[in-house]
Amino acid sequence: MPVPLLDLKAQHATLRAETEAALRRVVEAQQFILGDEVAAFEREIASYLGVPHALGVASGTDALLLALRGAGVQRGEEVVVPSFTFFATAGAVVNAGGTPVFADIEPEGFNLDPAALETAVSDRTRAIVVVHLFGQCADLEPILALAARRGIAVIEDAAQAIGATYRSRQAGSMGQAGCLSFFPSKNLGGYGDGGMITTADAALDARLRRLRVHGQTGTYLHQEVGFNSRLDALQAAVLRVKLPRLAGWAAGRGRHAAAYRERFAALGLAAPDGPLVLPQELPGRGHVYNQFVIRAARRDELQAHLKGRGIGTAVYYPRPLHQQECFAYLGQGTRRLPVAEGACWEVLALPVYPEMTDAQRTEVIAGVASFYGAAA
Ligand SMILES: *Cc1c(COP(=O)(O)O)cnc(C)c1O
Numbered sequence: 001m002p003v004p005l006l007d008l009k010a011q012h013a014t015l016r017a018e019t020e021a022a023l024r025r026v027v028e029a030q031q032f033i034l035g036d037e038v039a040a041f042e043r044e045i046a047s048y049l050g051v052p053h054a055l056g057v058a059s060g061t062d063a064l065l066l067a068l069r070g071a072g073v074q075r076g077e078e079v080v081v082p083s084f085t086f087f088a089t090a091g092a093v094v095n096a097g098g099t100p101v102f103a104d105i106e107p108e109g110f111n112l113d114p115a116a117l118e119t120a121v122s123d124r125t126r127a128i129v130v131v132h133l134f135g136q137c138a139d140l141e142p143i144l145a146l147a148a149r150r151g152i153a154v155i156e157d158a159a160q161a162i163g164a165t166y167r168s169r170q171a172g173s174m175g176q177a178g179c180l181s182f183f184p185s186k187n188l189g190g191y192g193d194g195g196m197i198t199t200a201d202a203a204l205d206a207r208l209r210r211l212r213v214h215g216q217t218g219t220y221l222h223q224e225v226g227f228n229s230r231l232d233a234l235q236a237a238v239l240r241v242k243l244p245r246l247a248g249w250a251a252g253r254g255r256h257a258a259a260y261r262e263r264f265a266a267l268g269l270a271a272p273d274g275p276l277v278l279p280q281e282l283p284g285r286g287h288v289y290n291q292f293v294i295r296a297a298r299r300d301e302l303q304a305h306l307k308g309r310g311i312g313t314a315v316y317y318p319r320p321l322h323q324q325e326c327f328a329y330l331g332q333g334t335r336r337l338p339v340a341e342g343a344c345w346e347v348l349a350l351p352v353y354p355e356m357t358d359a360q361r362t363e364v365i366a367g368v369a370s371f372y373g374a375a376a
Pocket residue numbers: 059060061062085086088089131157159160180181182183193194195
């Protein structure tokens with residue numbers, strides 16, 4: 001029985017009639033750019049996350065780009081980002097005109113290490129992009145405290161973490177701006193690209209709404225140069241069908257994660273001297289498992305073994321951003337960020353999508369167990 005890393009067809013099968021009706025509604029209305037569908041979805045996301053404002057943009061990457069522009073990042077100013085994250089986190093900083101400064105992560109949650117942040121900030125730091133990787137929030141309290149002390153903006157990259165909580169607060173609701181992605185593989189995935197920015201700041205919301213329509217202040221009047229970056233109405237219609245199911249899907253992901261944890265422990269694979277390190281649920285945090293990422297010293301062999309059994313896995317991420325060729329000009333490639341570098345060698349994401357059956361999950365466990373010579 002093959003087990004893919006993600007099965008979007010299985011999810012679509014549960015939503016077919018509703019999404020087709022929603023898409024038809026937009027086609028009949030012939031209102032494709034912004035309009036009621038996008039506005040309604042923006043209100044629904046704002047209410048879901050408990051934030052005053054939410055505005056749809058073309059992608060999660062654009063959400064970061066506009067949020068950084070909104071934070072006033074000027075050429076030559078620094079933005080601290082974790083080195084272990086999806087590329088867009090740092091790519092957006094460069095496209096906004098800023099200079100990324102890469103910081104190390106903490107090993108337990110793969111997120112920005114508050115102690116590393118302390119040494120990464122300087123007089124030129126304008127913003128921090130804190131990423132909630134794999135569906136679990138970073139340790140925001142010390143990060144927000146440092147930022148407030150130094151007058152630095154915090155932007156949350158919550159692309160992988162919609163619905164995750166930190167001390168009962170929603171991911172994306174705690175910084176100056178929160179950035180969401182509706183890329184199909186995210187927990188709330190559209191049928192194409194899409195993104196959203198959340199904020200409690202009404203003036204920032206108004207500015208970002210101008211920036212997404214070329215900086216337009218009135219009909220063909222422009223105060224500043226902006227972007228063409230809107231959430232598509234067709235995507236909003238699909239996402240409105242999915243949003244009411246999001247919490248149930250996260251619960252399904254959590255059940256798979258708990259079962260993995262229980263079985264791998266019972267097999268002795270996750271003991272302190274065992275071959276696997278399992279993802280931890282850190283105190284005060286609600287994890288939504290966009291990915292279930294284990295660590296294994298023999299990661300590449302394990303991945304090949306699982307592939308041979310028809311089990312899909314992925315390496316998020318094989319190279320830290322401070323060592324990417326495109327950032328060589330920053331001169332940070334020879335810096336040692338040992339936790340981020342070590343993670344790149346060891347991480348492996350196992351299937352954790354909510355539509356995975358218990359039998360499929362058992363296949364994954366058996367595949368891992370057989371690699372280590374344990375009987376599942
Ligand atoms: C997916 C992702 C993004 C970018 O989102 P897109 O919608 O694909 O542009 C940014 N940051 C992180 C951490 C992501 O996982």
